[in-house]
Amino acid sequence: MNGVEPQIAEWRAYLDAVGTVDGGGIDELEAHLRDQIADLYAAGLADDEAFLVAVKRMGDIDALSREFAREHSGRLWKQLVLRSEDQPVTARGGWLEAFLFGLGAAVAIQVARLIANFPDEAPIWLGRNLGLLVLPFLGAYFARRRRLGLRQWAVAAAPFVASALLVNLYPYRSDSGTEVLVALHLPVVLWFAVAYPYMGGTVRSHERRMHFVRFTGEWVIYYTLIALGGGVLLYLTEAILQPIGHELVNQVFSWVLPSGAVGAVVIAAWLVESKQRVVENMAPVLTMLFTPLFALMLVLAAVTYAVSGVASEFDREQLGVFDALMVVVLGLILYALSAREPSKPAGLMDRVELLAVVSALVLDGLVLAAMIGRIGDLGFTPNRAAALGLNLVLLGNLVGTAWLSARFLGGRSGRDRLERWQASYLPVLALWASTVVVVLPPIFGFA
Numbered sequence: 001m002n003g004v005e006p007q008i009a010e011w012r013a014y015l016d017a018v019g020t021v022d023g024g025g026i027d028e029l030e031a032h033l034r035d036q037i038a039d040l041y042a043a044g045l046a047d048d049e050a051f052l053v054a055v056k057r058m059g060d061i062d063a064l065s066r067e068f069a070r071e072h073s074g075r076l077w078k079q080l081v082l083r084s085e086d087q088p089v090t091a092r093g094g095w096l097e098a099f100l101f102g103l104g105a106a107v108a109i110q111v112a113r114l115i116a117n118f119p120d121e122a123p124i125w126l127g128r129n130l131g132l133l134v135l136p137f138l139g140a141y142f143a144r145r146r147r148l149g150l151r152q153w154a155v156a157a158a159p160f161v162a163s164a165l166l167v168n169l170y171p172y173r174s175d176s177g178t179e180v181l182v183a184l185h186l187p188v189v190l191w192f193a194v195a196y197p198y199m200g201g202t203v204r205s206h207e208r209r210m211h212f213v214r215f216t217g218e219w220v221i222y223y224t225l226i227a228l229g230g231g232v233l234l235y236l237t238e239a240i241l242q243p244i245g246h247e248l249v250n251q252v253f254s255w256v257l258p259s260g261a262v263g264a265v266v267i268a269a270w271l272v273e274s275k276q277r278v279v280e281n282m283a284p285v286l287t288m289l290f291t292p293l294f295a296l297m298l299v300l301a302a303v304t305y306a307v308s309g310v311a312s313e314f315d316r317e318q319l320g321v322f323d324a325l326m327v328v329v330l331g332l333i334l335y336a337l338s339a340r341e342p343s344k345p346a347g348l349m350d351r352v353e354l355l356a357v358v359s360a361l362v363l364d365g366l367v368l369a370a371m372i373g374r375i376g377d378l379g380f381t382p383n384r385a386a387a388l389g390l391n392l393v394l395l396g397n398l399v400g401t402a403w404l405s406a407r408f409l410g411g412r413s414g415r416d417r418l419e420r421w422q423a424s425y426l427p428v429l430a431l432w433a434s435t436v437v438v439v440l441p442p443i444f445g446f447a
Contacts, residue, residue: 098270101141102263131187142197152201159193178441185436192430206423217335222268287336298359354405
């Protein structure tokens, strides 16, 4: 029965976290569960099967067992514990719906380009509204696919409508730095808004939040593959049409490239939904490949900058690069967590992840010191305020991640605690991006 010990430990940890059963009660329930497993094992069931059936038979805590299965819905035994009404409703297929929503995004971007007279003119409002021209179609695709009710449709649409009104009614000054920040951060805010319809009209489930994290990572993979394939297609198209004339090639590219770029946002989401097993098999390989490489790069960078003392001389561009690096590291950690089986014991990759997190903490500290020095010398600007806030938010996440990872490696905590920390921290990231979009422009007078 040693094969089910991690599952039993996770089940017990969940009951302890819920808090509705005291320690003595949990001991008694665990003893009863073990008796059930032993009987089923003696009857010929495999370890995992015995655990599945035993959890289902725990009649006195059936509601807790169902909630446990819902929170860990990636487990095979959710099928025995959850009834059909507990499962989020998802339509099958959906390629036609994906095509239509992707086509809608392509039409929207082309209409906006015609109104803006792009590329002859490049008004900032076009860049500011780019996310609003694409991501509402992705949110509507998931709302349709998850069969949300009318009220849930209204809730899902509210962030997009509010954002459209807010960012276009703000009285930005000419050459406004806050307007550029809004253009950069609004797609992040709207991506978090897509999480609501993706998760079936709920935002409280930690497990579903991690599903959205995994979806984001898988979407990036598929979108990158589509972009690479599209790049090859456009290159060959240019080679074929070159003898006809440059003007024809430019006309084709001016219509096909933006339409394909925004339509692929929805198509990549459909591929994630339809081909999830393919990417789920790739995810452990990708994390195993890139986590050590990023860890090595972060360690070398942290040691080099800490020893040389040149961190105080970071200029604006270098600080921006380090901010981007911290975001990539956080994304890699989140994706690695979402792709990992929580019941697996600590291993080498967990230690590599901790090394990467600690190195990222050192770099983030150096960047923060350099940033505070620049603010002390030159004062606050919208860009410096946004960068400082982002680094503080990332610092909080990395500190919590390092602490819980160390406890997990030391056997004092389960991996699920680290997952819950990351899932609970997602609203903090969304809140900061929203702050940049909503709060910073009026604070700095829309300058």
